[in-house]
Amino acid sequence: MQVFFYILASMSEVKEYYNSIANNYDKNRFGNSYGKFIDAEERKILAKWLIGMNKETILDYGCGTGRLSEFANSGMDISEKMLQLAQQKNPAKKYFLLDKNGLLIENNSMTAIYSFHVIMHLSKNEFKETINFIYNKLDTNGVFIFDILSPFRKSKKDGWHANTSYSIEEISKLLENKFDIISYKGILFLPIHRIPISLRRYFLWLDILLCNSFLKKHASYYCIYAKKK
Ligand SMILES: C[S@@+](CC[C@H](N)C(=O)[O-])C[C@H]1O[C@@H](n2cnc3c(N)ncnc32)[C@H](O)[C@@H]1O
Numbered sequence: 001m002q003v004f005f006y007i008l009a010s011m012s013e014v015k016e017y018y019n020s021i022a023n024n025y026d027k028n029r030f031g032n033s034y035g036k037f038i039d040a041e042e043r044k045i046l047a048k049w050l051i052g053m054n055k056e057t058i059l060d061y062g063c064g065t066g067r068l069s070e071f072a073n074s075g076m077d078i079s080e081k082m083l084q085l086a087q088q089k090n091p092a093k094k095y096f097l098l099d100k101n102g103l104l105i106e107n108n109s110m111t112a113i114y115s116f117h118v119i120m121h122l123s124k125n126e127f128k129e130t131i132n133f134i135y136n137k138l139d140t141n142g143v144f145i146f147d148i149l150s151p152f153r154k155s156k157k158d159g160w161h162a163n164t165s166y167s168i169e170e171i172s173k174l175l176e177n178k179f180d181i182i183s184y185k186g187i188l189f190l191p192i193h194r195i196p197i198s199l200r201r202y203f204l205w206l207d208i209l210l211c212n213s214f215l216k217k218h219a220s221y222y223c224i225y226a227k228k229k
Pocket of ligand 1: 011014015018061062063064065066067068076077078079082098115116117118121122126130
């Protein structure tokens, strides 16, 4: 528990950042053609992997403003401002602040937890803590779906923002005592930012095809479907 609160303390910079950009997050990150492109790919994957599951026991971890909340009945985040917006958009859903009521979510109570655009911000230690947290909340055979940046396509930056990438082999090792990787898909294979804006949406089918092919390892990021051991 002590380690957990230590990690929470180091998350304060991330939390402040997301609090400060919350009001413009949806418009700036997902309101443009690039954002819409990846949003469409991520939704397609979630719809496929969560089909037939009861939303009541699905949690969106690092849910932000609730962009992907339609797949779950609850969400959790470290940013109060992001959560406020998620709650306004989805009054019937339950949102939890990680270091407050988030700890009240019972262990073994979730059948699936998904997390998008979160792990790329976490240090290795924070990620390990997050895996422990998610593992404890999931029921036997619970499903953990998350994205990670691919080390092959990412240019190294400074600071915490989108700075963590893993290969499938590395992630497999990090999860090894707790989760088995059942499957993974690529997201964003084509250099979509180089395609004229008005044409981008016509490349979605091709990108999805490539991201599901033997070339998926070369996508910008991966979406992983893992099962609790
Ligand atoms: C890039 S946003 C993604 C939001 C949402 N998942 C989406 O895809 O639109 C990252 C979110 O993760 C939250 N976050 C960052 N680190 C976190 C952590 N360790 N635990 C839970 N949430 C975290 C941030 O506050 C922010 O709302």
